[in-house]
Amino acid sequence: MERSDTPLLDELEKGQWPSFVKDMKEAARKNPMAKDLLKQLELSYKDKIGHWKHGGIVGVKGYGSGVIGRYSDRPDLFPHVQAFHTMRVNHPSGWFYKTETLRKLCDIWDKHGSGLTNMHGSTGDAILLGTTTEHLQPCFNDLSDAGFDLGGSGSALRTPSACVGPARCEWACVDSLDLCYHLTMAYQDQMHRPMFPYKFKIKISACANDCVAAIARSDLSIIGTWKDAIRINADEVRAYAENINIQKEVCDLCPTRCMEWDGNKLKIYDEDCTRCMHCINVMPKALRPGKETGASILVGGKAPIVKGALLSWVVVPFMKLEPPYDELKDLIERIQDWWDEFGKSRERLGELIQRLGMRVFLKAVGLPAVPQMVKAPRTNPYVFFWPEDLKKEEK
Amino acid sequence: MERSDTPLLDELEKGQWPSFVKDMKEAARKNPMAKDLLKQLELSYKDKIGHWKHGGIVGVKGYGSGVIGRYSDRPDLFPHVQAFHTMRVNHPSGWFYKTETLRKLCDIWDKHGSGLTNMHGSTGDAILLGTTTEHLQPCFNDLSDAGFDLGGSGSALRTPSACVGPARCEWACVDSLDLCYHLTMAYQDQMHRPMFPYKFKIKISACANDCVAAIARSDLSIIGTWKDAIRINADEVRAYAENINIQKEVCDLCPTRCMEWDGNKLKIYDEDCTRCMHCINVMPKALRPGKETGASILVGGKAPIVKGALLSWVVVPFMKLEPPYDELKDLIERIQDWWDEFGKSRERLGELIQRLGMRVFLKAVGLPAVPQMVKAPRTNPYVFFWPEDLKKEEK
Amino acid sequence: MAKTDIGPPDYKTMLPPVIERNYGKWLYHEILKPGVLMHVGESGEALYSVRAGSPRLVSTDHIREICDIAEKYCQGFLRFTSRHNIEFLLDDEDQIEPLVAELKSRGYPVGGTGHSISNIVHTQGWVHCHTPATDASGPVKALMDEIYEHFVESKLPAHVRIALACCLNMCGAVHCSDIAILGIHRTVPKTDNSRVPNVCEIPSTIASCPTGAIRGDMKNKTLTVNDEKCMYCGNCYTVCPAMPIADPENDGISIWVGGKVSNARSKPMFSKLAIPFLPNNPPRWPEVVHAVKNIIEVYASHAKKHERMGEWIERVGWERFFALTGIPFTDQHIDDFDLATETFRTSAQFKWR
């Protein structure tokens, strides 16, 4: 038997879970970049260290973003990955594809790149993993011809993403897919030509289950909700009662304890319900969100760098969201303008609000303060007053 | 009828609650200082502003604390309160008095001061409210002869205080009174001669009801607790069941939901109990704390200035507390030494720990890290490692 | 020469014999009626405590009156509580009623036990301090007159602890009260730079500012406040007398709710801002009295038994608290200090009102 070049990685071909090493080898068989990538990765497994240099700035004509530059620190050993840039490609809302479209993408990538991809990146883009500087523009041209465009990188808007929403989910309170597409199209400029203090992410989940983790990883998080009562199908509730313990599994786990079950009838005190989705999740045939639907708008979510991670928080409890989404776009633009004006370099929106205070933010973007914005009011007495709150001083 | 000098304050003689104005007038009848105080206060009521100047440093021989200097900003109008200093007097643990002792205090204060007092100050001292600079030393001499001493002020230890504890309360898990007296006596020097970065307060509550609010207002908070099982008197439980709804009022309000009541027998899963006291509070005849008693030691509590208010937090989950309390005193001294060395001027212990981190604090005072110290472990990944945690670097 | 460092009188010499005998061996207690506690020892012996309200700012004659009463009914034994009430300690059950009657006739309210409103912990105010933004004893008296029934009766869902502090130093630790009444300034200190070189240390003044609003010029020995960053805490004045902050027109009172100290059921909690500003309106602060009464009434009619103010609000939500009390919510309620982000609503769970 031949000695393998990649004894360590070979270990990861074993086991039941699909193996990325198999995919790398598959690509390596026809593509020298993929082959060098595999070998460089093996070296990393041996050395326990990455072998990529600090990224450089590369791109396509007219754009400032969408490509992550990458160079090997061992081009002597792995010349085919000397330059190995990633292209981020806007995905169709909800990551729906027809196979013909996917096949086009594959053909383009076999022509220009390593033949390796991420379907998809954590932000949501289709990630085309590794090509040379020379291939960037031709690859982009082919993508564009096939109806694809690049996503964001650097201090720019990122490709918005959305949960599957109304395409398949009975709980969708807003049309997450349409809104995602609409915003992606409306803000192509902000995505492709970095002009913000830092990155800006938008994610849309059509209900509070938040299946795109919007609250944790977007500067602007849109989460569907409703204003009226949960719709109850009493017969289906009784049907569930035969299989599950409604008191224990539903009522007792309701965070506001606003449900009563007498063994026959379920009563919900909707004015106390915080629309957490739990009861609906457990009894999808019996309960449905209300009919007066829209979304809560939250801002500030982000990963730890620099000032610590933030979850997005409520700034608009309820907004109706219907095309052309003017109210929302107005708000987004007011927010971005303010951030753009006052944000320091590499300061995310949430960090800027943290630094300057919600009151300054709210005044600047013209939103009224409401208790839904906070878990609880402040505990420290370090309260600012606006000059107009004060009586004129006599002296 | 004569026009009153104090028309505004007179309004506060009305009503059912005992009136401080009556007391001030009572004192004013025999004491010119009290009289000028009353008149100056009336002026404040008219002007809506205080009429005291920024305090100055005054005191008695050998001490750097115990007196709060105070001067009127209108000595022209109120010459008798031109100087009007407060003396803080150590109280007997638990604020127990024999009337003869109290009468002595009154006599001394009529002789030297305004005849007005606070029984007691918020820290716990008997506050003798207002005397002149000349009277400070003679007053102290008389106090000392009568068996009294001063409390703390400035950057010094404050008079420790304690809940009524074993003197009257069936729930006392430590002898709060004895411990309070012991510490007060042991640390007279730290109390009378300011040598810390800032004030330091010790408060002792003999159970988690915390009747001296130790957790909110002492740098070192001692809160009684127990390690074994709650003692249950099953007959008395049943007796309570005739008057209260045990399920609703006791079990459902238990924060850990560790109690079961079947209408006849109460079962407590003591390993889950966090000794919050609620069930015992509601059924004092039926339930008692366990027998293996001691205290949790918490640190850091303080009011908002400068960095925001802090509640004390656990640093020693359990300590047996018996005379001569050496383990506790060792710990207090290690803590104070560290604070003394690293604390900036006007930096409370809690703020210092906040600035340097618990890990530095724990290492310095020699306490092991335990999960009881936190509500939850950290969420940010900004974790320090001690050099000894690391492998030696090869190069 | 007076002896120093002798400390306080030994508490053991102050205890009535019934306590000496049962010290550390109490079995249970009962509240016989508002203000009257019975503690029963393992020995079977009982101690009766009768609790009376006090204005705390008391004259020596007032103390002597208390002594008279204690001598008449309690062999001269009494104590003060951690909330500054007076407790008369009896071992003879038969003396309770005569004592209570005498207290009432002399105008001492008896109560403060159980689910009542006990004495208001408070501070110096205009009576003795240099930094107050309001008086202490005055608002306390005005308020206690109006909520007197809640001291002498015990009919609330749970304890309601009220405290007042006359400035942000928060002597008395109002920051963990069911209802906290807090004096606040609202204008920037007026620095008198002619006095700064003589009375202030520049670095410590700069360090005193929680928001870093103060800039110092070491050469010219002057201090400047950045008005936009100043939130009027007055801490600079504490360290530098040349920065007075009191302002009769704009000083006043803020109201905070939902704090607690005990560990019973819920953990200790800070009070949270309910009303950012009410005017100083001596002698009876009607706006403050009205606001506090409103909060108490709404709480009393909505909370469940044993539910402290903060526990009730946590259960129903702050949006509901503001709706029920009719208190307007403003941008001042939203924290903007160091830990502000911890208070933001980082979830989609909320009520419409």
Next chain:
Amino acid sequence: MAKTDIGPPDYKTMLPPVIERNYGKWLYHEILKPGVLMHVGESGEALYSVRAGSPRLVSTDHIREICDIAEKYCQGFLRFTSRHNIEFLLDDEDQIEPLVAELKSRGYPVGGTGHSISNIVHTQGWVHCHTPATDASGPVKALMDEIYEHFVESKLPAHVRIALACCLNMCGAVHCSDIAILGIHRTVPKTDNSRVPNVCEIPSTIASCPTGAIRGDMKNKTLTVNDEKCMYCGNCYTVCPAMPIADPENDGISIWVGGKVSNARSKPMFSKLAIPFLPNNPPRWPEVVHAVKNIIEVYASHAKKHERMGEWIERVGWERFFALTGIPFTDQHIDDFDLATETFRTSAQFKWR
């Protein structure tokens, strides 16, 4: 010249007819078995989704294989999920079993629905990034092999979401996962001051440090790190290539638990530190796999139905979590960054273990 700013293909052109017809009018869903969802529209029509696991790092040939399958069973319609699984979208119930069978025969795990462990959201690692402290795809593969049963079956108390990020930038937002696997450095960056003037901007490098550990000398164009203040986040390296931080001997992995994103029942929560450090041990990271499995098993055997990891821990307490898992608690678990005091146990309520 290529057209710019055309955006992605319109999703509407990608939807299967059954979705077009029932768009926004779904009535309910059922999980027919692990990996197989049925969504029923108000029309009565049903859509079947079959979910298959994916390594995410896939070759074009792999994608073509998926396309082949989708064409065979689903008229060429499929989607990817927010956790990078593949979903085959069918309208013909009879095709489910043949599809599932073919998927299995080709080595695609079918599952990830309901109370299972779905795909591990992860990042680039040594495959493509410049700052990783560990690999991404490798540990994910090693772990998924070992917890495979939890993907293809649905027998946990609730969803368990695992995510991995190879450095503190936390691409993929691991910070809100039931279990987060996070690459960490543990040594101070080694500044190469000869390169600083050419490749780094001094002020932005200084500003990049969360703990203010970096001092700059503008005149000599050098940077110095205060070792005591550095917690190895690597952010300086992101802005200044002359400050490499990778260290083969000391880089490794930390484990975080109890985060969630959904608003169901409890509010979204951050994950909290469980294990500060495990070594990088390629190719199969046995220490990491073992540690994660242990946490899953303890959770599985103690949590109640519908209780997410974090909800279970909050209910029983962190002291219990550490006792049950046998994970040692260290001073590193105690927060010492900006909001640390919010995490301290400011109450006397705790369990002994």
